Structures are given as structure tokens and as C-alpha cells.
Amino acid sequence: MAARSIFKRKSKKGISANDENFSRYLDANIDDNLESIKEMLDSPNDLVMRRFHLGEHKCAIVYIDGLSDKATIEENVLKNLEIIERNKKLTSTDKPNLLAIIHEELISLTSIQNVNTMDELMLSLLSGGSVFVLDGVDRVLLLDTKMWENRSIEEPVSESLIRGPREGFVENLRTNMVLLRRQIRDPNLHFKTHEIGRRSKKKLVVAYISGIIHPDILKEVNRRLEAIDTDDALESGFIEQWIEDSFLSPFPQVDNTERPDKAAAGLTQGKFVIILDGTPFVLIAPTTIGNTFQSPEDYYERWLIGTLLRCLRYLAAFITMFLPALYIALVSFHQGMIPSQLAFSIAATREGVPFPAFVEAVLMGVTMELLREAGARLPKTIGQTIGIVGGLVIGEAAVSAGVVSPIMVIVVALTAVASFTLPLYSVAISFRLIRFTFMLAAAFLGLYGIVLTYIMINIHIVNLKSFGVPYSAPFAPTFFRDWDDLILRVPIPMLTKRPEYLQPTDSKAGDKEGKRV
Amino acid sequence: MSKKKLVFLLYYCLLTLVLAGCWDRVEIENRGFAVGSAIDLVEKKADGSYELMLTSQFVVPSGLGSPVQGRGGGQKAYLNISATGESLFQVNREMATLTSQVPFYQHLKILIVSEDVVKEPNLFGNIMDLFIRDHEMRRGIRIVIAEGEARKILDIKPDNEKVPALYLDSLMENNYKNAGSLKPVHIGELQELLLSERSYSIPEVHFADKFIQYKGAAVFYGVTNEMVDSLMDEEAKGLAFLTETSTDGSIKVNVNGEMVTVELKSVDRGIQVTPKDKTDIDVAIDIHVNGNVAERFGKASVRMDSYIKKVEKDVEDKIEKMTTQTKDKLQKELKVDVIGVGDKLYQKHYTFWNTVKDDWDKGENYYSQSKININVTAKVQMVGSSDKVKTTGDD
Numbered sequence: 001m002a003a004r005s006i007f008k009r010k011s012k013k014g015i016s017a018n019d020e021n022f023s024r025y026l027d028a029n030i031d032d033n034l035e036s037i038k039e040m041l042d043s044p045n046d047l048v049m050r051r052f053h054l055g056e057h058k059c060a061i062v063y064i065d066g067l068s069d070k071a072t073i074e075e076n077v078l079k080n081l082e083i084i085e086r087n088k089k090l091t092s093t094d095k096p097n098l099l100a101i102i103h104e105e106l107i108s109l110t111s112i113q114n115v116n117t118m119d120e121l122m123l124s125l126l127s128g129g130s131v132f133v134l135d136g137v138d139r140v141l142l143l144d145t146k147m148w149e150n151r152s153i154e155e156p157v158s159e160s161l162i163r164g165p166r167e168g169f170v171e172n173l174r175t176n177m178v179l180l181r182r183q184i185r186d187p188n189l190h191f192k193t194h195e196i197g198r199r200s201k202k203k204l205v206v207a208y209i210s211g212i213i214h215p216d217i218l219k220e221v222n223r224r225l226e227a228i229d230t231d232d233a234l235e236s237g238f239i240e241q242w243i244e245d246s247f248l249s250p251f252p253q254v255d256n257t258e259r260p261d262k263a264a265a266g267l268t269q270g271k272f273v274i275i276l277d278g279t280p281f282v283l284i285a286p287t288t289i290g291n292t293f294q295s296p297e298d299y300y301e302r303w304l305i306g307t308l309l310r311c312l313r314y315l316a317a318f319i320t321m322f323l324p325a326l327y328i329a330l331v332s333f334h335q336g337m338i339p340s341q342l343a344f345s346i347a348a349t350r351e352g353v354p355f356p357a358f359v360e361a362v363l364m365g366v367t368m369e370l371l372r373e374a375g376a377r378l379p380k381t382i383g384q385t386i387g388i389v390g391g392l393v394i395g396e397a398a399v400s401a402g403v404v405s406p407i408m409v410i411v412v413a414l415t416a417v418a419s420f421t422l423p424l425y426s427v428a429i430s431f432r433l434i435r436f437t438f439m440l441a442a443a444f445l446g447l448y449g450i451v452l453t454y455i456m457i458n459i460h461i462v463n464l465k466s467f468g469v470p471y472s473a474p475f476a477p478t479f480f481r482d483w484d485d486l487i488l489r490v491p492i493p494m495l496t497k498r499p500e501y502l503q504p505t506d507s508k509a510g511d512k513e514g515k516r517v
Numbered sequence: 518m519s520k521k522k523l524v525f526l527l528y529y530c531l532l533t534l535v536l537a538g539c540w541d542r543v544e545i546e547n548r549g550f551a552v553g554s555a556i557d558l559v560e561k562k563a564d565g566s567y568e569l570m571l572t573s574q575f576v577v578p579s580g581l582g583s584p585v586q587g588r589g590g591g592q593k594a595y596l597n598i599s600a601t602g603e604s605l606f607q608v609n610r611e612m613a614t615l616t617s618q619v620p621f622y623q624h625l626k627i628l629i630v631s632e633d634v635v636k637e638p639n640l641f642g643n644i645m646d647l648f649i650r651d652h653e654m655r656r657g658i659r660i661v662i663a664e665g666e667a668r669k670i671l672d673i674k675p676d677n678e679k680v681p682a683l684y685l686d687s688l689m690e691n692n693y694k695n696a697g698s699l700k701p702v703h704i705g706e707l708q709e710l711l712l713s714e715r716s717y718s719i720p721e722v723h724f725a726d727k728f729i730q731y732k733g734a735a736v737f738y739g740v741t742n743e744m745v746d747s748l749m750d751e752e753a754k755g756l757a758f759l760t761e762t763s764t765d766g767s768i769k770v771n772v773n774g775e776m777v778t779v780e781l782k783s784v785d786r787g788i789q790v791t792p793k794d795k796t797d798i799d800v801a802i803d804i805h806v807n808g809n810v811a812e813r814f815g816k817a818s819v820r821m822d823s824y825i826k827k828v829e830k831d832v833e834d835k836i837e838k839m840t841t842q843t844k845d846k847l848q849k850e851l852k853v854d855v856i857g858v859g860d861k862l863y864q865k866h867y868t869f870w871n872t873v874k875d876d877w878d879k880g881e882n883y884y885s886q887s888k889i890n891i892n893v894t895a896k897v898q899m900v901g902s903s904d905k906v907k908t909t910g911d912d
Contacts, residue, residue, distance in 0.1 A: 336623025348578035350546040
């Protein structure tokens with residue numbers, strides 16, 4: 001118990017969510033209102049205040065240049081308001097009624113709100129809306145004239161497939177929701193909106209199919225999302241780390257994807273999807289260690305190929321984590337386990353290498369990580385240079401100089417290649433990280449150390465949960481029925497049940513929606 | 518306990534791990550891989566103890582060469598170190614002081630024991646203890662008896678291999694598979710033989726003019742584990758037929774004055790024992806061989822049934838002659854049950870075995886009084902890819 005308290009979160013300090021200004025009510029005087037907007041934003045030069053008269057009524061349109069669509073304001077607002085000038089009957093109407101008439105009859109926009117607080121006004125203004133202010137009324141109209149620059153839908157970069165849809169999520173929340181709706185045209189596909197960030201006030205949407213997802217999972221994710229207390233969530237990674245069950249663990253307990261097909265498959269399985277405005281990466285949870293080894297392509301290709309690829313990935317994960325450690329253990333401790341001829345040739349190549357196997361392995365391992373990091377950060381055109389420098393200069397030269405043995409280069413190269421075959425980048429990083437732990441253990445205690453560390457990691461994994469679902473399911477709380485889609489991927493027509501470990505309300509996946517990821 | 522204390526406690530616990538860590542760590546290049554060992558007798562002391570010489574062959578990896586550098590330079594790929602003493606383990610430790618590396622026996626392939634050693638009663642069983650007991654010794658080590666000095670075998674210079682012990686190892690493996698030599702004996706099997714009082718045979722190598730020949734068998738008397746005699750050539754081949762359930766090899770016979778060589782593909786051996794009385798035990802050994810015609814002189818067609826029958830008959834006679842010769846030597850002259858008649862009695866006639874087991878191949882030696890009949894059947898399965906090679910000849 002005491003040990004747990006070391007890692008316990010520090011209690012949050014009570015900070016009031018809103019400043020005094022934000023909950024202020026609007027004034028009836030137009031000059032006062034405009035003045036306070038200016039004051040609050042510190043009169044930036046992109047703030048546009050267009051004052052005009054409608055008959056004898058003073059009024060204004062306020063918007064932020066660049067966030068709102070000028071053409072819409074001109075066509076659908078200003079032009080329509082000119083009617084008032086020509087119609088004497090309208091100008092003589094008293095002010096609150098005039099606002100209502102303008103709201104209901106004159107402005108031809110689909111979304112208009114009639115509000116009376118500065119708080120709501122500011123939020124709308126800063127998210128691209130424009131504000132219609134009429135003198136003498138303590139209410140304003142918020143017009144939806146949002147028009148942001150958007151990236152078009154492109155192929156997902158981080159998860160490219162040979163076969164599969166070429167569209168990926170974009171930064172725009174609405175577009176992303178559309179992409180999901182296009183995959184699943186079910187009225188039960190629901191979207192629940194949250195607002196994230198005390199200052200950024202970003203829109204976050206939890207998508208789920210009610211009737212499939214277990215209600216407790218939904219309740220839990222909404223509770224966790226409401227508990228998020230941060231200034232800004234720049235990317236869905238922020239959300240992921242806020243809401244995951246164990247944020248100290250090296251294993252991500254929330255899956256992320258750029259692919260609408262993968263997200264839709266998760267939804268039909270009984271998972272939920274979190275879409276954050278401003279990032280193409282959506283979150284899928286609950287997830288398990290088995291999901292780590294799955295790629296959408298497993299389902300798009302025939303079942304034998306899908307199964308083979310799965311097995312290959314398990315092998316790749318094993319190589320990524322264990323190969324350098326096994327090399328160290330065998331070369332430094334258990335030379336008797338190497339076939340004789342290989343032992344002699346390793347001994348021959350290691351002759352003259354000044355470092356023990358562990359130092360050699362760490363040296364090459366770190367070099368590999370450096371190269372990978374450099375390649376990821378550099379622009380694509382320079383990135384190729386890194387490949388040449390890394391592969392030829394460092395690899396070849398290190399061997400010729402006698403700093404590392406040729407076998408070590410093979411081990412490092414194989415490990416690197418294997419780690420890149422894992423479909424989930426975030427998990428691949430974790431595996432590479434754990435590799436160093438195994439190497440250290442192997443250097444201390446040989447195979448015994450590797451086994452000990454492996455047991456420790458297994459204990460950790462079976463303790464992990466993702467929104468109440470055991471992370472090691474369906475391996476450790478054994479759900480044999482779910483094994484048809486674990487290492488094996490049985491033919492699609494046989495995948496008729498949703499995964500049992502997610503406890504879906506409706507367990508039968510139906511005739512056509514057999515697809516699961 | 519305060520939180521700080523607990524963190525320190527955890528820290529100290531982790532430190533102990535570091536203290537204990539790496540205790541067995543020896544890098545691969547610091548290991549001296551022993552691949553072959555030879556045991557010779559130096560002298561028998563007056564008090565009955567023996568002074569032994571242990572020679573170990575260590576691989577020098579750089580001498581083996583890597584594929585990049587070509588097959589090594591002129592460097593020798595092995596290093597032989599000898600030391601003498603009574604306890605082989607101490608000799609082994611002494612050996613460590615003579616080399617810069619740590620002697621490492623997990624890759625030991627072959628153990629060569631000199632005839633002089635095994636001819637002393639009980640000594641063989643005693644010295645094998647280290648090779649069976651030590652944790653570095655694998656149960657797959659092959660044992661071979663050497664005529665004369667064993668350590669000379671570790672100094673031969675084969676043309677295709679750089680390390681003599683590895684050469685001998687592959688020689689034994691391949692000769693057994695292809696040339697009908699005796700099956701190599703592993704140290705694991707030897708332990709079984711030592712534990713039972715059964716007599717047995719171990720393959721023998723001969724040092725002949727720069728070459729070693731892997732043929733012949735050293736026959737051991739199970740009670741004292743001493744070598745009583747060695748069987749050569751035909752006798753050893755006969756022994757192979759009598760003891761192995763499967764062996765390869767070839768039999769050369771003359772049919773109608775023309776040479777025919779039959780390549781053996783399978784050998785089945787069965788022993789039937791019918792004990793009537795302690796001194797009247799009938800033993801029937803059935804040997805069934807299958808083979809192909811491998812080589813043949815002359816021009817007659819091999820596809821004639823009568824011809825094949827003749828070949829089969831001649832092969833049967835030849836094998837029978839060889840095995841009978843071996844059997845007679847083992848039963849009448851040496852009086853040791855290497856064939857395994859006793860085993861059959863133990864398996865099939867246990868109550869009878871209990872009455873004779875103390876006088877089987879010792880004491881009264883009922884074994885030598887039993888009647889052993891050998892019956893050989895041979896079958897030619899294939900005649901090769903061609904019927905005739907020539908139609909006219911000098912005959």
C-alpha cells in the first residue's frame with residue numbers, strides 16, 4: 001500500500017473554470033458591448049467590426065477576419081438586411097421584436113443562435129462565427145459563418161495498406177464524423193460531444209453504436225473525459241494519456257488510427273471512438289494486446305494470408321524484444337547453447353572487439369535508434385542520406401574498425417526490420433524500449449535474467465486494463481471463442497460473433513457486418 | 518515506515534542484484550572450446566593408483582578463418598594441452614593454468630581413450646565418472662578407443678578439416694551412415710552400460726601412417742569394464758550385423774565367378790531365446806537384409822530370377838560366415854555376451870533369467886554353453902538403373 005502512494009497523483013488544485021469576464025451578461029447599449037469585446041480581445045487587428053444603420057437602429061456585425069467566410073456574411077446577412085431599409089414598417093418595429101424578425105425571417109443561414117452572455121458570444125466569435133449586435137437589445141445573434149482552411153482527404157501516411165480504402169481522417173472534426181457516418185449508416189451510431197481544454201475549448205466527440213457497446217464502458221469514458229483538466233489538448237495523444245487506465249505503463253491501452261475503416265470496424269465490435277478536433281488521429285478503446293498485432297489488411301486479404309501475417313508479426317515482436325538480449329545471454333553466458341560451428345565463428349569474429357557483448361549491443365542499439373529518429377525528423381529528401389550514412393558508413397565501418405562484430409550488425413539490423421513490421425507505431429516503440437530492459441537483464445543474469453524480466457512483464461500485462469477490459473484478453477482471462485480472430489484469422493464468413501471480451505450487448509455480428517479489426 | 522525509507526529500501530534491494538550480477542559471465546572469445554579429449558595411461562603406481570595424462574584439444578577460432586577472410590591464414594586452428602595427474606578434474610584445472618583462456622567443455626565432441634587405460638580392470642568406469650558427472654559435459658560426447666597412444670590421434674593433419682577432433686567426429690558420423698562401421702557410442706549410452714553388468718563394444722580407431730581408420734571394435738567385459746579384445750575388419754562387420762538393428766554397408770560376393778556388390782539398405786535382427794535348462798539354452802538369431810545391386814562385373818542379365826536368387830544365396834552365406842566367426846569368437850573364446858542374449862532372457866524369460874543371471878557371462882558362464890544358431894535371409898530389391906552395361910566381355 002505504501003509503495004503505491006509513492007506514485008499517487010498529486011491532488012489537483014482548485015482552479016475555477018471561468019474568469020469573471022466570461023460569465024458576464026450583455027449590455028443593451030451597442031457601444032458598450034462592442035467596447036467590451038474589443039477590450040477583452042485587446043483590440044487585435046483581425047477583429048472586424050462593421051457598424052451600420054438599419055433605419056434609425058444602430059447595429060453591427062463582428063467577426064474575426066480569416067476565421068469567417070466573408071462571402072457568406074455579404075450574401076446571406078448584409079444583403080438581406082437591406083430589405084429593412086426599404087421597408088418602413090420593419091424599421092418602426094420595436095427593438096426586441098426586430099431582432100426576432102431578423103433571426104427568423106431575414107438572415108438566410110442554417111444555424112443562428114440568440115444568446116445573452118459574453119461567454120457564449122466569445123466562444124462563437126473565436127471559433128469563426130460572426131455576431132450581429134443590435135442597439136438597445138441585451139441579446140445578440142450568433143451566426144455560423146465558419147470557414148477554415150482545411151486539408152483535403154488524403155491517404156493515411158502512418159498506416160498505408162496495399163489493399164484497402166485510400167482515405168484517411170483529416171484535422172476537421174466534421175469531416176471526420178462524415179467519414180465515420182459514411183462507413184456506418186446506422187441510426188444507432190451516436191456521437192456525444194465534449195468540450196476539452198479550459199482555454200482551447202476544443203470539440204471532442206465520442207462515437208459509439210448504442211446497442212452494441214457495453215453501457216458501463218460508455219459511462220466510464222464519459223466520466224473520464226469530464227475529469228480532464230487541461231488548458232489545451234493539442235492532439236488526441238493528450239486525451240489518450242489523460243484517460244488511459246495506467247499512464248505509467250509502457251503499453252498504450254488506447255489504440256489510435258488514421259483510417260476510417262479501422263475506426264468503423266472498432267465501432268461494430270463494441271468499442272468506442274474518440275475524435276478530437278484538430279487531429280487526424282482518432283482513438284479506439286478498449287483495446288487489448290492482441291489488437292496490437294492486427295492490421296485492417298488481415299481482413300481484406302484471404303484468411304490464410306491474414307493468418308500467416310499475424311504469425312509473422314508475433315515472430316517479429318519476439319525478435320524485436322528478445323533477439324539482442326538472447327545474443328548477449330548466449331555470447332556472454334551460455335556458449336554451450338550455440339551450435340559448435342557457429343560458436344567458433346562468433347568467437348573468431350569477436351576476437352579483437354574491445355567491448356563485452358552487452359556494450360556492443362547497446363552501442364549498436366542506440367545507434368540504430370539515433371538513425372531512426374534522425375530519419376523521422378528530417379525532410380524526406382535528406383532522409384535518404386541518413387540511410388546511406390547509417391547503413392554503409394556506420395554499419396560497415398564499425399565492423400572494419402573492429403568496434404563491433406559482424407554478427408552484432410546482423411542482430412541489430414534484424415531487430416530494426418522486425419520492429420518496423422508491427423502495425424501500430426506506438427506499440428512498436430514500447431517494444432523497442434522494453435528490448436533495452438531485456439538486454440540489461442541478459443547482461444546481468446543471462447537467460448535467467450531474460451526469463452525473470454519476461455515474467456515481470458507478463459505480470460504487468462495481466463494487471464493492465466483498458467476501460468475495464470483486461471489488456472491480456474482474450475489470452476489470459478481466456479475467451480476461447482475469441483481465438484478465432486487472434487493469432488488465427490478464420491475465414492470471414494465464420495467470424496459471426498463480436499468479441500466476447502468486450503461484452504457487447506448484441507453479440508451476433510450479423511450476416512454482413514462480420515468485419516472486425 | 519516513511520515513504521523515503523521505503524524508497525531507499527527498494528534501492529538497496531536493487532543494488533544487491535547488481536552485486537550478484539554477472540557472476541558467470543565469460544565472453545565467448547575468452548572461452549577455450551575443448552572439442553576433443555584424450556586419456557592416456559602414464560604409469561601404474563605400486564599402491565594401485567594410476568597416473569593419467571589428459572590431453573585436450575582447444576579450438577583457436579581465428580585459425581578457422583571467417584568466410585570474409587578466407588579459410589584462415591597459416592595459423593593452426595587448434596591447440597593441444599596435456600597435463601598429468603591422478604584425478605582428471607584436477608588435471609583439468611591444472612590445464613587452465615597452461616592457457617590464457619577458460620577451458621570450456623560444453624562443446625566437447627569426442628573422447629578418445631587409450632587401449633592401455635581400458636585394459637586395466639575397473640579403471641575405465643572410474644575415469645568416465647567425471648565425463649558423466651560434470652555439468653559442462655554433454656551426454657552426446659562420442660567415445661572411441663584408440664590403439665596405442667590416444668593423444669596422437671589429436672595431432673593428425675587431415676586435409677579437409679582444420680581441427681582433428683572435428684574431423685574424427687564427422688568421420689565417425691559419416692562412416693556409420695555410409696560405410697557400415699559400428700554405431701558411435703555416446704557417453705549417455707555408456708552410463709547405461711556401466712550401470713548394468715552387460716558386456717558391450719565400443720568403436721575403435723587405428724592410427725595408420727598419418728591417417729586414422731575408424732573400424733574395428735573394442736570388446737568390453739561388463740563386470741569389470743575392461744577391454745578383453747578388439748575385433749577387426751570382418752569380425753567387426755559381423756558384430757555390426759549381430760548387434761545393430763540397422764546398418765548400411767556393402768557385401769561383395771562372387772556369383773558364377775563374377776563379382777557382384779550388394780549395397781545394404783536395411784538390416785533387421787531378431788533374437789529368439791528358448792531356455793530349456795541352464796546348460797541347454799537355444800538361441801536363434803535371425804538376420805534379414807535388404808539390398809540393391811550396386812556394382813557388377815560380367816554381362817549376364819541381372820533381371821533373371823534365378824540369377825537374383827543366386828546373389829541372395831551368396832549374400833546370405835557371406836553374412837552367415839562373418840557373423841558365425843564373430844559369434845564363435847565372442848562366445849567360445851572371449852566368453853562375453855556382447856550380442857545381448859542376456860537382455861532377451863531378462864525381457865522374455867525373467868524368472869529363468871533370475872536363476873542364471875549370477876552365472877551368465879561370469880562364474881559358470883552358461884552363456885558360453887548355449888547353442889546359438891544364426892539364420893540369414895537376404896533380399897535384393899533393386900538392380901540399379903540398368904540391366905546390362907555391356908554385351909560382350911572377356912569371359
